[in-house]
Structures are given as structure tokens and as C-alpha cells.
Amino acid sequence: MIAPVGSGGALALGGRPGPVCMVGAGYVGLVTAVCLADSDIEVRLLDVDRDRLDMLREGRTPIHEPLLDELLISVLRRGTLLLCDDAAEAMRGAQVAMIAVGTPPLADGRADLSFVRAALTSTVADAGPGTVMVIKSTVPPGTTASMRRLCRRNGRQIPLAVCPEFLSEGSAVKDFRHPPQVVIGGDDRSACERVAQLFAHLDAPVFITDSTSAELIKYGTNAFLAMKISFINEMAQLCEHTGADVGMVASGIGADTRIGRAFLGAGLGFGGSCFPKDVRALDMAASYHGQSFGLLRAEVEVNSQARSRFVAKIQKALRGTLAGRRIAVLGLAFKPGTDDMRQAASVDVIRHLEDLGANVVATDPVAVPNAARMLPSTTLVGDPYECVVAADAVVIVTEWPEYRSLDWHRVAQLVRRHIVIDGRNCLDGDDLVQAGFTYISVGRPTRHPISKSAGRWKRQAADLVGQPPARSMRIA
Numbered sequence: 001m002i003a004p005v006g007s008g009g010a011l012a013l014g015g016r017p018g019p020v021c022m023v024g025a026g027y028v029g030l031v032t033a034v035c036l037a038d039s040d041i042e043v044r045l046l047d048v049d050r051d052r053l054d055m056l057r058e059g060r061t062p063i064h065e066p067l068l069d070e071l072l073i074s075v076l077r078r079g080t081l082l083l084c085d086d087a088a089e090a091m092r093g094a095q096v097a098m099i100a101v102g103t104p105p106l107a108d109g110r111a112d113l114s115f116v117r118a119a120l121t122s123t124v125a126d127a128g129p130g131t132v133m134v135i136k137s138t139v140p141p142g143t144t145a146s147m148r149r150l151c152r153r154n155g156r157q158i159p160l161a162v163c164p165e166f167l168s169e170g171s172a173v174k175d176f177r178h179p180p181q182v183v184i185g186g187d188d189r190s191a192c193e194r195v196a197q198l199f200a201h202l203d204a205p206v207f208i209t210d211s212t213s214a215e216l217i218k219y220g221t222n223a224f225l226a227m228k229i230s231f232i233n234e235m236a237q238l239c240e241h242t243g244a245d246v247g248m249v250a251s252g253i254g255a256d257t258r259i260g261r262a263f264l265g266a267g268l269g270f271g272g273s274c275f276p277k278d279v280r281a282l283d284m285a286a287s288y289h290g291q292s293f294g295l296l297r298a299e300v301e302v303n304s305q306a307r308s309r310f311v312a313k314i315q316k317a318l319r320g321t322l323a324g325r326r327i328a329v330l331g332l333a334f335k336p337g338t339d340d341m342r343q344a345a346s347v348d349v350i351r352h353l354e355d356l357g358a359n360v361v362a363t364d365p366v367a368v369p370n371a372a373r374m375l376p377s378t379t380l381v382g383d384p385y386e387c388v389v390a391a392d393a394v395v396i397v398t399e400w401p402e403y404r405s406l407d408w409h410r411v412a413q414l415v416r417r418h419i420v421i422d423g424r425n426c427l428d429g430d431d432l433v434q435a436g437f438t439y440i441s442v443g444r445p446t447r448h449p450i451s452k453s454a455g456r457w458k459r460q461a462a463d464l465v466g467q468p469p470a471r472s473m474r475i476a
């Protein structure tokens with residue numbers, strides 16, 4: 001166990017409220033708690049999962065998040081982060097209590113609020129006169145207003161605000177320190193301002209508004225970013241029909257500052273613990289009010305098509321049959337920089353390939369343990385070079401930088417067929433074709449091997465994909 005050095009940690013600095021009680025040591029709660037503690041506010045982190053708390057007490061994080069491990073050890077040593085499994089202890093003297101428990105989707109797509117309700121009820125009982133309760137979890141519009149009644153004690157209304165997070169996995173610590181904005185919603189202005197003080201050391205615009213608008217800022221942000229991804233994936237399909245290059249198209253469109261290049265990366269679409277569930281939950285919230293939010297349904301539909309179209313691309317590259325073919329899948333996590341497999345494209349793609357009779361061997365730098373629970377019948381290996389041995393096709397599903405810098409000449413010696421299908425448009429086509437590969441990506445023209453010694457392969461590959469041998473392709 002890591003014990004604090006020096007006494008008592010920091011209470012309140014320069015008017016910044018503290019101590020803070022954080023409920024939920026998941027991606028959001030843990031990162032937020034550690035970063036607040038790192039800014040010299042005393043934080044008590046409460047979680048029902050005792051194994052998770054024990055792990056944290058040993059200075060180990062249950063999630064793969066850059067910078068978090070060393071920061072955790074530092075705040076435990078400084079005594080600004082305390083790990084609690086008793087709500088009364090965690091709430092003693094707390095000026096702010098933040099609820100960051102999961103809001104997983106229900107079968108119909110609505111957000112399951114039972115954990116938020118339980119966490120709120122179990123902590124508000126120990127709230128002191130000056131405590132502000134804050135919902136940090138992502139909750140549908142109207143939730144905070146409807147839960148205010150849970151925060152009445154002995155006839156006294158304890159302020160309840162909402163403060164949505166905008167942390168991306170894989171860069172959560174950096175995102176906390178440099179947020180695009182801080183959003184706080186509530187009907188008690190001074191309570192919201194006190195919560196805003198927690199982030200006063202960060203250089204970010206602070207929006208204080210009513211709680212429902214704040215909830216919709218969060219959902220709207222995620223839904224809009226997801227829409228950009230679905231839009232560019234639809235454009236990618238049109239690029240394939242017309243011979244255009246979606247990478248260039250996205251850069252051209254994104255150069256318009258009214259649009260921006262961010263989140264115009266074509267490929268296998270969005271996954272993760274947030275976009276898929278938040279888009280559906282927002283759609284359900286709209287239907288609850290009798291509104292058919294067509295855009296949201298379209299972006300979900302486009303997202304699932306991106307995955308099935310990718311499998312069709314692999315089938316076409318291997319002459320339409322996958323039975324008995326060995327497919328090497330590079331990348332399992334829903335995106336690089338995390339071990340999170342929630343709604344990862346790899347699961348859909350691999351299950352689809354296996355349903356079509358393929359033998360899949362897959363790898364990932366960090367997500368193999370989590371993937372093993374979701375893909376029990378898939379061969380999972382740690383080393384990408386081991387993964388590609390005797391492969392009929394190498395498929396990129398997560399754009400880890402490790403794969404971009406693979407020795408593709410070495411890979412060329414290990415595979416059975418020289419075909420790479422890149423679902424994230426992250427590889428350098430020149431490297432691939434010089435190593436003798438046919439390089440197929442999303443929304444971009446297929447590249448064919450150019451080296452003389454690859455001539456033989458060139459004919460072989462062209463035969464394989466049923467096209468006449470192509471003149472060497474010059475990419476704009």
C-alpha cells in the first residue's frame with residue numbers, strides 16, 4: 001500500500017472547494033479524481049468494487065491510460081488522494097460530491113440510471129450543510145432536474161448540479177488538463193460557481209447554465225462528432241465508386257474552419273463506451289418526447305454498415321470465399337492508446353469473419369486480456385509478426401502506431417499472400433507496395449506492388465483480385 005508522506009494532504013487552496021468525494025473509480029471517476037488530487041485538492045475516491053480499490057492502493061491502475069500510473073502513485077504519496085469503501089468516511093466534510101458511476105445502455109438504448117440513483121442516494125445521506133452534489137456521469141436531458149428530489153434531507157434541499165466530462169480514452173489526463181470547455185448545469189448559481197472553482201486552475205472557458213442544457217451539450221457533442229465520422233464514411237463509399245481519395249477529400253473539407261479536419265477519419269467507424277451508447281440514448285430521449293431524430297438513426301446505421309462493408313472488402317480481395325482462409329487481424333481495442341474493448345469494431349469484424357469460415361489470428365499491444373473475454377474462440381497472440389504467419393490477408397482494425405512502423409519486408413516473408421486491407425487508412429501505401437503487397441484501404445484507390453521482384457507478385461495479386469495488371473498508381 002502506498003502511504004501519504006506529510007500530514008493531512010491539502011484541504012482548500014485559494015478558495016478552491018475541497019475535500020471532494022468522487023464516487024466511481026472508472027475511466028471518468030479515476031482520471032478526474034487523480035487529476036484533481038494532483039492539483040492539490042483532497043479527494044476521497046469511493047467505489048463499490050473492493051478489488052479495484054485494493055489494486056489502486058498498491059499504486060496500480062485497472063485501466064490502460066497514459067500518464068495515469070505515475071500520477072496515481074504521486075498523489076497517493078502526497079496524501080491528496082484517499083481511497084475509500086465507506087460512503088460516510090468519504091463524505092465527511094466533503095464540499096463537493098461527484099457521481100461518476102457507469103450509465104450503461106438498457107436493451108432499448110435508454111441510459112440505465114440505476115447506478116447514478118443508488119450512488120446519489122447512498123452519499124447524499126452524509127452530505128453536510130455546504131456540500132454540492134454533482135453528476136459527472138453522462139445522463140439524458142432532464143435527469144438532474146428529476147433527481148433533485150433525491151437530494152432533500154430533513155426538508156433541506158442540497159444543491160445538485162451536473163458537470164459532464166469530455167475526456168477521451170488514451171489521452172484522458174491531457175484532456176483533463178486542457179479541456180475545450182468546462183460545462184456546469186444547475187438551478188443554484190452559487191453552487192455551480194463553487195463547482196467551477198474546482199477547475200479554476202485550468203485555462204478553459206466555463207459554461208454555467210441550466211442542468212438540462214448542460215446534459216444536452218454533452219450528448220450533442222458526442223452525437224455531432226459521431227455524425228462527422230459517419231459522414232466521412234459515406235463519402236468514402238462515394239470515393240470508392242468514383243476513384244477519388246477520401247483522405248484528400250477529408251483534408252480539403254476539413255480545411256474549412258467552419259468544419260475542421262478532426263473526426264473526419266474514414267474507416268471502421270466509431271466504437272467505445274461513449275459514442276455508440278450516447279447516440280442511441282439521445283435518440284431514445286428524443287423519441288420519449290415524440291421526436292424522430294433521423295440524423296442519429298442514420299449515423300448508427302452508417303456506422304454498422306462500415307463494418308460489414310469492410311468484411312465484404314476482405315471477401316472480395318480473397319475471391320469471395322473466406323472458408324479456411326487465415327486472416328491476421330492487427331488491433332483489437334476500440335482505438336489506439338487504450339485497452340478498452342467496449343463496442344470495439346474488432347469484435348464485430350472478427351465474429352463476422354469467423355461466421356464466414358475464416359481462421360482468425362488477432363493481436364493488440366495492450367487489449368488482448370480484455371479481448372480474450374469477448375472473443376473466446378479466436379486465437380490471440382501478443383506479437384504482430386507471429387500473428388501474420390501464413391496469413392492469406394493482413395487486416396488493420398486499430399491504428400496503433402506500432403503497426404505503421406512494422407517491418408513490412410519481414411512481414412512479406414511470413415505471410416502466404418501479399419494482401420493488406422487497412423480499415424483505418426493508417427499505413428503508408430508506399431512502404432506496402434515496395435514490400436510487394438497489394439494495399440487496399442477505405443475510400444482510396446487500391447495500390448499494387450511496384451518492385452520488379454514483385455512483378456511476379458503483381459500478376460499474382462491482380463489475378464487474385466480479378467483486375468487486369470494495373471499500371472503503377474501515382475497517388476496525388
Ligand code: UDX
Nearest residue numbers: 024025026027028047048049100101102103115137138
Ligand atoms: C463514465 C460515465 O459514468 C458514463 O456515463 C460515461 O458515459 C462514460 O464514463 P466509465 O467511467 O467508463 O463511465 O464507467 P466505468 O468504467 O464503468 O466505471 C464505473 C465505476 O463506478 C466502476 O468502478 C464501478 O465499480 C463504480 N460504481 C458503479 C460504484 O462505485 N458504485 C455504483 O453504484 C456503481
Ligand code: UDX
Nearest residue numbers: 165166167168169263264265269270271272274334335
Ligand atoms: C469520446 C469523446 O471524444 C470524448 O470527448 C467523450 O468524453 C467520450 O467519448 P472516446 O470514446 O475515448 O472519447 O474516443 P474518441 O477518440 O472520441 O473516438 C471515438 C471512436 O471514433 C473510436 O472508435 C475512434 O476509432 C472513432 N473515430 C474517431 C473515427 O472513426 N474517426 C475519427 O476521425 C475519430
